[in-house]
Amino acid sequence: MAELRGANIPPPHAAFDAIMEDGAVIRVRRHGIAGAPRLVLSHGNALAIDGYFSFWGRLLDRYDVIVSSLPFMNFEPEAVRRILDLYSERLTEGGVITSWDYWFREIRTYIQSASERRRMRAVLRVTREFLARHEWSRRVVLWNVPPACVYQVRHRRHEGPSLAGGPLAGPHGPTG
Numbered sequence: 001m002a003e004l005r006g007a008n009i010p011p012p013h014a015a016f017d018a019i020m021e022d023g024a025v026i027r028v029r030r031h032g033i034a035g036a037p038r039l040v041l042s043h044g045n046a047l048a049i050d051g052y053f054s055f056w057g058r059l060l061d062r063y064d065v066i067v068s069s070l071p072f073m074n075f076e077p078e079a080v081r082r083i084l085d086l087y088s089e090r091l092t093e094g095g096v097i098t099s100w101d102y103w104f105r106e107i108r109t110y111i112q113s114a115s116e117r118r119r120m121r122a123v124l125r126v127t128r129e130f131l132a133r134h135e136w137s138r139r140v141v142l143w144n145v146p147p148a149c150v151y152q153v154r155h156r157r158h159e160g161p162s163l164a165g166g167p168l169a170g171p172h173g174p175t176g
Contacts, residue, residue, distance in 0.1 A: 062092045068099040073108065077122035084130050091155040103140055103147035 012029035019025055066087055072080045087097060109120045135154040140147060 061090070062095075063090050064092050064095045066091060066095070066097045068097065070099070071101075072123055072127060073101065073105050073120055075123065076119065077126050080123050080126045084126070088155065093155065095155045097153040097155065098150065099153075100141075100148050100150045103149050 010031065012031050013034060014030040016028050017025045018028050068087070070083065072083075075083075091097065106124065109117050109124070112120065131151075131153065134156050137152050139150045139152075141150060
C-alpha cells in the first residue's frame with residue numbers, strides 16, 4: 001500500500017495512462033468498488049482546458065453530475081461554446097451541472113476596454129442561450145467575498161444544432 005501523509009491507500013483495481021495531445025502522460029487509477037457509483041475529480045489550469053478533453057473522455061462516456069468552476073468570463077466566446085457543448089454531450093439526460101460565478105460579473109462589461117466589453121457580452125450571450133434551453137436555478141451566496149451565484153442546471157437533450165453550430169446536443173452554462 002502507498003503512504004500519503006499517514007493515510008493508507010489500497011492498490012488500484014485498474015490503471016491506465018492518458019496521453020495528452022502534447023504527449024504528456026497522466027497515470028489514472030481506479031479505486032473503489034466495481035459497479036458502484038463513481039466520482040471523477042479533475043483539477044487544473046483553466047487556460048489549458050483543451051488539454052483536459054482527451055483525459056476526461058477516457059474516464060466515462062456519460063456523467064450524472066458535473067461540478068464546474070471554470071471562469072467563463074475570462075474565456076473567448078467560442079471556447080465557452082466548445083466547453084458547454086462538451087459538457088452537454090457527456091451529461092446524461094436529467095443530469096445536473098453545478099457551477100458558480102461572481103454575482104456582479106456584468107459590472108466588468110462597463111469598466112473594460114471596448115474590445116473586452118464586446119468579448120464579455122458575447123460570453124454572457126452564449127451562457128444565457130444555454131440556460132434558455134434547460135431547467136435551471138440560481139442561488140446568491142452573499143457571505144462569499146465577493147458575493148457569488150451558484151447555478152444548478154438540469155440537462156435536457158436539445159433537438160437541433162449545438163451552440164457552436166455542430167451536431168452535438170444543447171449545452172449548459174454557469175452564468176445567466
